[in-house]
Amino acid sequence: MEKIFKRSSWTDIIISILFVIFGIMLIARPDTIMSVISIILGTICILMGLLKGIDYFASGKTDNYLLAISIVAIITGIIIMFCANIIFSLFRIVIAIWIIYSGIMDLQTTIVWKDYKSRLWFLTLILSIIMIVGGIYILVNNGAMLQIVGAIIISYGIIDIIENMIFIKKIENYLD
Numbered sequence: 001m002e003k004i005f006k007r008s009s010w011t012d013i014i015i016s017i018l019f020v021i022f023g024i025m026l027i028a029r030p031d032t033i034m035s036v037i038s039i040i041l042g043t044i045c046i047l048m049g050l051l052k053g054i055d056y057f058a059s060g061k062t063d064n065y066l067l068a069i070s071i072v073a074i075i076t077g078i079i080i081m082f083c084a085n086i087i088f089s090l091f092r093i094v095i096a097i098w099i100i101y102s103g104i105m106d107l108q109t110t111i112v113w114k115d116y117k118s119r120l121w122f123l124t125l126i127l128s129i130i131m132i133v134g135g136i137y138i139l140v141n142n143g144a145m146l147q148i149v150g151a152i153i154i155s156y157g158i159i160d161i162i163e164n165m166i167f168i169k170k171i172e173n174y175l176d
Contacts, residue, residue, distance in 0.1 A: 009164045016164070019157035026150025030143030034088060042081030049073030089142065096139035103131030 026033050053070035056063060080087075106128040113121040138144040 009168045013161050013164045016157040016160040019160070020154050023150040023153030023155075023157060026153065027147045030146035030150070031085075034084060034146060038080050038084030042077040042079075042084075045073050045077030045080060047077075049075075049077060088145075092138060092142070092145050095145065096135045099135030099138065100132055101135075103128050103135060106131060 049070045049072070052066050052073060056066035056070055059066065106124060110121050110124040110128055113124060138148075141147075
């Protein structure tokens with residue numbers, strides 16, 4: 001039983017190392033990773049559309065929804081493959097504006113808390129400024145969101161590696 005637990009933990013560690021590598025790639029080359037992901041997702045959509053088109057013609061052209069799904073999937077795949085940067089940029093801009101807006105709203109709350117002599121006003125002020133600066137950073141930096149996701153993935157991978165190493169060390173104590 002101990003061997004099974006250890007083997008499983010080592011598998012988890014290898015997967016976590018792959019997560020760390022992927023996170024590093026997201027930070028170092030966000031545009032390249034975005035291009036690869038868009039090509040993969042676009043290809044999947046196109047293939048799904050082609051398969052639905054084959055189903056449509058194989059069914060004797062009685063299921064018109066299959067043709068519609070086929071056309072939509074193929075068009076979506078092409079858009080994902082060739083316009084991914086535009087879609088991602090729009091998404092990035094919306095997220096950045098939302099973060100800046102939230103920071104400004106929190107800044108207003110800070111002013112109210114200061115008037116009520118709350119001890120948390122200064123901490124809220126600092127966090128509001130960090131949010132606004134972070135939103136501006138995401139707004140002006142194309143790869144910022146992917147870099148943030150990369151940092152989160154790296155953190156997850158490192159934490160999971162540490163947890164599994166602890167588990168491997170402790171498993172002997174639990175099974176004896």
